[in-house]
Amino acid sequence: MGYRLTRRGILSGGAMGAAASLAACTTSSPAALAEAKGAFPPSAPLPLFGPAEGQALLSRNENPYGPSPSALSAISKSAEKGAYYTNAEAIQTLMALIADRHGVAPEQVVITTGSGEALSAIALIYGPKGPIVAPRLFWDTTSLYAANLGMASITRIPLTDGMEVDYAGIEAAITPGTGMVQLCNPNNPTGLTTPGTIIRSAVAGMAAKTTVVVDEAYIELTDDEAAITCVPLVKEGKDVIITRTFSKIYGMAGIRVGYTISSAETAAKIRATVMSSAPCTSTAAAIACYNDEAFITYSKGKIVEGRQMVEATLDTLGLPYLKSQTNFVYFQSGKPANDLQKAMAAEKISIRGQYMDYTPWSRVSMGKLEDVSRFCKALPKLIGA
Ligand SMILES: Cc1ncc(COP(=O)(O)O)c(C=O)c1O
Numbered sequence: 545m546g547y548r549l550t551r552r553g554i555l556s557g558g559a560m561g562a563a564a565s566l567a568a569c570t571t572s573s574p575a576a577l578a579e580a581k582g583a584f585p586p587s588a589p590l591p592l593f594g595p596a597e598g599q600a601l602l603s604r605n606e607n608p609y610g611p612s613p614s615a616l617s618a619i620s621k622s623a624e625k626g627a628y629y630t631n632a633e634a635i636q637t638l639m640a641l642i643a644d645r646h647g648v649a650p651e652q653v654v655i656t657t658g659s660g661e662a663l664s665a666i667a668l669i670y671g672p673k674g675p676i677v678a679p680r681l682f683w684d685t686t687s688l689y690a691a692n693l694g695m696a697s698i699t700r701i702p703l704t705d706g707m708e709v710d711y712a713g714i715e716a717a718i719t720p721g722t723g724m725v726q727l728c729n730p731n732n733p734t735g736l737t738t739p740g741t742i743i744r745s746a747v748a749g750m751a752a753k754t755t756v757v758v759d760e761a762y763i764e765l766t767d768d769e770a771a772i773t774c775v776p777l778v779k780e781g782k783d784v785i786i787t788r789t790f791s792k793i794y795g796m797a798g799i800r801v802g803y804t805i806s807s808a809e810t811a812a813k814i815r816a817t818v819m820s821s822a823p824c825t826s827t828a829a830a831i832a833c834y835n836d837e838a839f840i841t842y843s844k845g846k847i848v849e850g851r852q853m854v855e856a857t858l859d860t861l862g863l864p865y866l867k868s869q870t871n872f873v874y875f876q877s878g879k880p881a882n883d884l885q886k887a888m889a890a891e892k893i894s895i896r897g898q899y900m901d902y903t904p905w906s907r908v909s910m911g912k913l914e915d916v917s918r919f920c921k922a923l924p925k926l927i928g929a
Contacts, residue, residue, distance in 0.1 A: 593798065600893040600915035605732070605872050608912045609846045610795015612839035615829035619799070622828035630824040638827055641834050642803055646775050651808040655827070657820045659761055659789035659802030664689050665817040666757055666785060666804075670724035671696025677717050678726040679709040681734060681899060683759060687726060696723060707734050707866055711746035718753045725750050728759040729774070730766060733899055733907045735868030740772045747774050751782040755810075758786050764793035764840070765847055766869040778805050785810060790830050792871060793843055801830040847871045850910035857920040861929050871910040877927050881906045887926040893919050
């Protein structure tokens with residue numbers, strides 16, 4: 545046992561020396577193995593992930609109260625088996641959990657790398673058939689992805705005067721050549737939520753003419769998820785696809801798990817189009833926290849508390865905002881959004897800049913309460929109130 549594997553040894557001894565050292569490791573006693581393990585380079589410093597030191601990160605609709613302890617423990621245990629591709633049984637376990645909660649069959653569920661991957665795959669499937677009809681303002685990243693590849697175009701229907709989605713306008717824009725309709729409820733960046741009675745009847749009408757995708761990324765944060773979701777339309781056999789994510793209520797944006805609920809036939813098409821397979825760590829985390837009610841209640845509670853702080857600040861300042869049921873608020877500060885973003889950045893507070901030509905509208909996400917509090921304190925100063 546003359547070898548001790550160090551970074552320097554690998555660099556100076558070259559590949560042969562390193563190979564010899566590794567060979568020695570594989571035949572060593574557990575004690576020697578442990579020693580060799582200790583000689584590997586330490587993991588990358590944590591500041592590579594998450595917000596920089598002192599930065600209030602309130603721009604990306606993340607939920608810093610996750611991942612749950614149950615998910616973290618599952619990630620660490622599953623990482624020990626990271627040498628292996630994720631077992632089909634693990635994916636099926638997650639599919640079954642999701643299917644069970646929603647009252648659908650497991651084959652109606654597709655697990656994806658965040659809901660973004662699902663939405664991109666859906667845009668690639670339906671985009672080539674014809675335009676994606678959507679509200680003027682929605683989470684358009686995945687439709688743009690397909691559009692940038694020349695595989696889709698977006699027909700944007702203006703919002704109502706109250707910044708609501710114009711469902712009648714969207715339905716009227718559907719033609720036999722439409723690729724699909726894409727909706728987002730609650731919508732991003734407005735944060736507005738359409739009640740279930742309204743969206744379900746609108747979507748049922750549209751789905752008789754074309755495929756309708758309802759992106760429900762934020763729905764678990766709303767006051768009454770069951771009353772709002774369009775999952776019942778899938779169960780009624782309508783041509784509807786629901787997308788959901790573990791990035792919001794579960795606070796796992798960096799872990800990357802999302803899923804779709806649709807007919808089994810549509811699910812098969814989505815499964816055939818997605819490009820990656822679920823990592824073992826993400827799958828384990830999702831299984832562990834999906835029904836972690838204590839964490840879900842805690843997570844939602846923190847987000848609601850942050851939202852109330854922001855709303856109270858905006859009310860005190862008399863600034864207009866849209867009533868949100870999500871982890872972000874769309875508001876007017878009296879300054880152009882990009883100017884407010886710059887001014888906040890100078891205070892090490894990161895918020896969203898302008899969307900399209902919606903110059904007066906800024907979006908702030910609910911981060912850690914102390915960061916939300918920094919935003920609330922900085923806002924009056926920055927707008928000269
Ligand atoms: C409305 C909406 N849908 C989907 C996503 C994609 O999220 P993820 O890919 O992390 O599931 C986001 C991300 O912010 C979003 O705002």
